[in-house]
Amino acid sequence: MFRPSKHIREKYLEEEMWPSIFCQGCGIGTVMNATLRAIDKVGLDIDQTIFVSGIGCSSRVPGYLDADGLHTTHGRAIAFATGVKLANPELTVIVFTGDGDMAGIGGNHFIHAARRNVDLTVICVNNYNYGMTGTQVSPTTPVGGITMTSPYGNVESPFDLSALAIGAGAAYVAKWATMYPHEMMTAIKKGIEKKGFAFIETLAACPTGYGRKNKMKEGKDHMLWCKENTIGKSRYERLSEQEQNSCGKIVIGELRNIEKPEFTAEWSKLVEQHYME
Amino acid sequence: MRQVISGNEATSLAVKLARVAAISAYPITPQTTISEKLSEICGSGELNAKFVKVESEHSAMATLIGAASTGVRTFTATSAQGLALMHELLFWASGARLPIVLVDVNRAMAAPWTIWCDQTDSLAQRDTGWLQFYCWSNQEIFDSIICSFKIAEELLVPCMVCYDGFFSSHTYEAVDVAGQSEVDRFLPPRKAEYFLDTKNPQTFSGGTLPGYFMEFRYKLQQAFDRAHGVIDRTYGEFAEQFGRKYDNIESYFTDDAEAVLVASGSAASTALHTVRKLRLDGKKVGLLRIRQLRPFPEQALIDALKPGQQLGVLDRNLSPGTGGVFTQEIRAALGRQGKNQPVYEFVAGLGGRDITENDIKTIFAMLGNGQGDLTQINWVGLKT
Numbered sequence: 251m252f253r254p255s256k257h258i259r260e261k262y263l264e265e266e267m268w269p270s271i272f273c274q275g276c277g278i279g280t281v282m283n284a285t286l287r288a289i290d291k292v293g294l295d296i297d298q299t300i301f302v303s304g305i306g307c308s309s310r311v312p313g314y315l316d317a318d319g320l321h322t323t324h325g326r327a328i329a330f331a332t333g334v335k336l337a338n339p340e341l342t343v344i345v346f347t348g349d350g351d352m353a354g355i356g357g358n359h360f361i362h363a364a365r366r367n368v369d370l371t372v373i374c375v376n377n378y379n380y381g382m383t384g385t386q387v388s389p390t391t392p393v394g395g396i397t398m399t400s401p402y403g404n405v406e407s408p409f410d411l412s413a414l415a416i417g418a419g420a421a422y423v424a425k426w427a428t429m430y431p432h433e434m435m436t437a438i439k440k441g442i443e444k445k446g447f448a449f450i451e452t453l454a455a456c457p458t459g460y461g462r463k464n465k466m467k468e469g470k471d472h473m474l475w476c477k478e479n480t481i482g483k484s485r486y487e488r489l490s491e492q493e494q495n496s497c498g499k500i501v502i503g504e505l506r507n508i509e510k511p512e513f514t515a516e517w518s519k520l521v522e523q524h525y526m527e
Numbered sequence: 528m529r530q531v532i533s534g535n536e537a538t539s540l541a542v543k544l545a546r547v548a549a550i551s552a553y554p555i556t557p558q559t560t561i562s563e564k565l566s567e568i569c570g571s572g573e574l575n576a577k578f579v580k581v582e583s584e585h586s587a588m589a590t591l592i593g594a595a596s597t598g599v600r601t602f603t604a605t606s607a608q609g610l611a612l613m614h615e616l617l618f619w620a621s622g623a624r625l626p627i628v629l630v631d632v633n634r635a636m637a638a639p640w641t642i643w644c645d646q647t648d649s650l651a652q653r654d655t656g657w658l659q660f661y662c663w664s665n666q667e668i669f670d671s672i673i674c675s676f677k678i679a680e681e682l683l684v685p686c687m688v689c690y691d692g693f694f695s696s697h698t699y700e701a702v703d704v705a706g707q708s709e710v711d712r713f714l715p716p717r718k719a720e721y722f723l724d725t726k727n728p729q730t731f732s733g734g735t736l737p738g739y740f741m742e743f744r745y746k747l748q749q750a751f752d753r754a755h756g757v758i759d760r761t762y763g764e765f766a767e768q769f770g771r772k773y774d775n776i777e778s779y780f781t782d783d784a785e786a787v788l789v790a791s792g793s794a795a796s797t798a799l800h801t802v803r804k805l806r807l808d809g810k811k812v813g814l815l816r817i818r819q820l821r822p823f824p825e826q827a828l829i830d831a832l833k834p835g836q837q838l839g840v841l842d843r844n845l846s847p848g849t850g851g852v853f854t855q856e857i858r859a860a861l862g863r864q865g866k867n868q869p870v871y872e873f874v875a876g877l878g879g880r881d882i883t884e885n886d887i888k889t890i891f892a893m894l895g896n897g898q899g900d901l902t903q904i905n906w907v908g909l910k911t
Contacts, residue, residue, distance in 0.1 A: 305608075305640075321640060323608060324555075325583065355553070355583040383554035384563070387580050398563040399554075399580050401570045406580070 262286045262296060264316045271310060275461070275469025277454025280428040281375050282311050284452075285344070288438035299342040302331040304356060307382045307456075308348040308375035325356025328363045331370050339514040342442065345372040349390040350380040353409050357389070364418035364447045366513040371441045371448045374411060377456035385459035396463040411451045416506050421446030423506040427453035427476040430502070437504060446512045453480070453500070530704050534695040537665040537702050538604065538630050538688075539564035541672035543574045544710040545628075547602045549594035551579040551587040553609060556642045557692040558632040561604040584609035588616035588627075595625040596731060598722030600676060603627070606692060607634035607648040614652065617685075621656025621747060623732050626679035626686070626717070628672065629657070633792065634692040635878040643879020644692040646792060647844040650820070650852040656747055658686040658754060659820040661791040665700040667818075670771055673705070673714060678761050680717050682750045691843075693879070694793035705769060713768055751822045758819070775819035776827040780806060784813030786894040787832070789857060790841040791817045794875070794882045798841065801887035812891050817853065825860040832868065837894045839871040843882065850874065850904045871899040875907035882907075 263286075272278050289296065296317045303309035305324035312319030322330040327345050335343045352360050352374050363370060379397050380386040387400040390411065394403040412425040422444040424437035434452055441448030455461055455472030466472045483503030486494060532540070538561050542550070550569065552562035569578040577594070581587045584605050591601040605613065610631050620627050631652075635645040649659060658678065662668045671688045679686040690696065721729065735743065758775065766772040779799055781787050790798045795816040802814045815831055817824070832838065842851025849855055854872040861868050873890050876882040886907050893899040 321638075323637070324612075350554075357582060380554045383556055383559045386554040386559070386563070389582065399566040399578075401567055 258283075258286050258290060262289070262315055262317070264314055267314045270314055272307065273458040275455055275457035276307070277377060277428040277452070277456070277469070277472070278308055278311065278375055280431050281308070281373060281434065281452045281454060282314070284431050284435040285373060285438050288435045288442060291435070291439050292442050294342055294442065298340065299344060300331075300334050301344050301346060302327045302334060303346045304351040305382070306348040306351045306380070308346050309351060311346040325351050325354065326359060327351065328356060328359040328370065328372060332359075332363055332366075332368050335368055335370060335514055336517070339369075339518065343370050344442070345370055347372060347374050348381070349374065349376045349378065349411065350388040353389040353411055353414070354380075361414065361418040364415050364420040364449065367419060367421055367446045367510055368513045369445055369447070369515075371438070371444075371450070373438060373441075373450050373452065375454045376411060376451055377454045377460055378408075379456060379460040381456045381459040385456075385463060391460070395460070397460065412449065412505050415447075415449040415451075419447075419510075420449045420506065421508055421510050421512075422448035423451075424449075424504045425451040425453070425500070425502045427480060427502060428455060429473045429476040429480075433503075440504070440507070444507070445515070446510060453502075528704055528706070529701050531699050532665060532702050532704075533560070533697055533699050534665045534668050534690055535560040535632070535697070536564060537669040538672060539568065540704055541669045542602045543568050544705060544707055545600065545602075545673060545676050545714055546711075546716065547574070547576050548599035549577050549579065549591065549601045550603065551581055551590035551594070552603050552605065553581055553584045553587050555584070555606050555609040557634060557696045558604045558606045558609070558630070560696075561630060561632070565602075584612040585616060588613040588620065591627050592616060592620055592623065592625060595620075595627050596623070596723050598717065598719035598724075600680075600717045601625075601627050602629070604630040604632065606632045607636055610648050610652060611636065614655065617652055617655035617657060619732070620685045622743065624683040624747070624750075626676070626683055628675045628679055629685065629687050630672070631687055631689045632692045632696045633689055641878045642692070644694055645843045645877045645879070646689065646691075646852075647846075647877075649687060649689045650844045650846075652687070653821060653852070656684065657821060658682075658684055658758075660686070660688050661818050661820065662688065662690040662695065663791075663793055663796045663816065663818075665695065665698070665702045666771065667773065668695065669702050669704065670765065670769070670773065673710060674761050674765050676717075677714050678754070678758055681757050681761075682754055684747070684750050684754065689792070691793040703769075709768065713765065754822045755824070755826075773818065774827065775817070775824035776831050777816040777818065778831050779814040779816070781813035781815060781831060781833070781836075783811055784833075784836060785811040786837040786839065786891055787813045787815055788839045788841055788887070788890060788894070789815045789817055789853065791853065792843065794841055794843055797882055797884060798887050801884045801891075804884070805888070805891060810891065810895075820853075820856065823856055823860060825863065828857065828860055829864050829866065832866075837871070838868055839873055839890055839894045839899065841882070841890065842872065842874050843876040845874055845877060869901050871901060871905060872903075873899075873905045873907050880908060
């Protein structure tokens, strides 16, 4: 099992808050683990780091960390985080969110923060449904997916969150699954180090919710599903165009890593130019 | 047919029997099981309605405003933050005179985060131009929803039916669920006079200059003035057909009471239970259950009170800087009627804390021995 070492546990976790509310087999623990290890690798000063979240299971994460946390309204974590970052550009701001929170009710904030290239690290636990309220259809529920509000199968096309982030202008975008915790950790590390909007999408199991209704009742079922249904970016790029079109798999890996002007830095420059004379 | 169902199931069944044509909702605890059940009912074909899944409560209300503008019957359900997110469009629905029915499962407003009950969420929407009813039993939830469609459609005013999160929404009670033909007889299909119609093109809610805006609001106020009569008549017709009578203010043991408590929602049923017990001990106490906030049942309140009674109001809500909303409404009504009756204000049960028999006994004791403070909020069960 991929567990936090004693060092990670003692250094970053708020012991009093445990045990967590997460169900057996839930993917959030793995994402949290990868995040803490990434933070440790970067050598981030946890006292100069703010965790911001909205509503949903993944938004509970800041509560379990021994660091400053801002638990906000549904979907608005990125907007709150933008405020934190602009007021205190020296802080590292990490957003924990989920597919329903970030791409559903908060979709607008997501694309605009990516467009502005605000220096945030947004970690999205994509478990294909609104898990906390009991398995309702979300903006990433696959076509045909069964939820409480799509009992005969979802007919809506899902968002590809990473493609959305790229389209909106994010500087760093990676997509991994809990099947690949080490790669996920590396991506989060790079995201934290990136000066700009970094988005890390993590495909995660929701055994109690989406999994139960879609033949993935246990955490490992989702792992196996990921193994079957994902393809690494470099391998995908080696396929012919025809093979790419017909493979029907989710492309994972580091999908974008570019340099572009960052919002708080550009804003500071503007202030210097006009008001500091 | 009598069924043992939760408050949220009572809602879903009433909406089905009302033959609603468009439903739109977004998940939020403790409302979610309403929309899940309705999704199932629509999916199975039991109800021929469009169930529109959206990305926020704001979108849910916008969807219904669109649907209701085409002349059909519409419904949504929400709680707390969800209702607050609809705030902008609640004004739009009433201003556009659309008879949308909404269930608000009462839940306290964050921050800090909570999913448990108090009534601040819906009471904070009192100025949005919606009729508001507060229920204390699952039967009343069912009946109120059926009646709300009829009242809303006659007045062209949207209507909010409220009940307590978890205490009512997730508690199972016996409910007499009416048959479809009975409901059809009571509630015929909506006949909209003005609606979006390709054969008769019209534009709604366009820009209105200062020359006419005030008249729109005056007409809305007139509808609320007329609402008192329409609500009484509708609940009268309901009682005739279904045998269950509801009044906007219900009096229990108040005729000879020396101390009277006003309460609403599930706390009122605890209060009634306690009043009955105190009566066995010979205490002259009574209960007024208020089940309607908009329009405010001013005359019924005045009629229900006897001179010299010690009057207390139990508020499971808080408007910081003034106090309990029901208290303020009742004081204003008494003032308008020239009554110089002192009103003691009791705030209890915020954020889902239980309001117990002992709490109600404490309140009556304070009312009886003059321990209550008239000049400030009397907090019940507060940790100090």
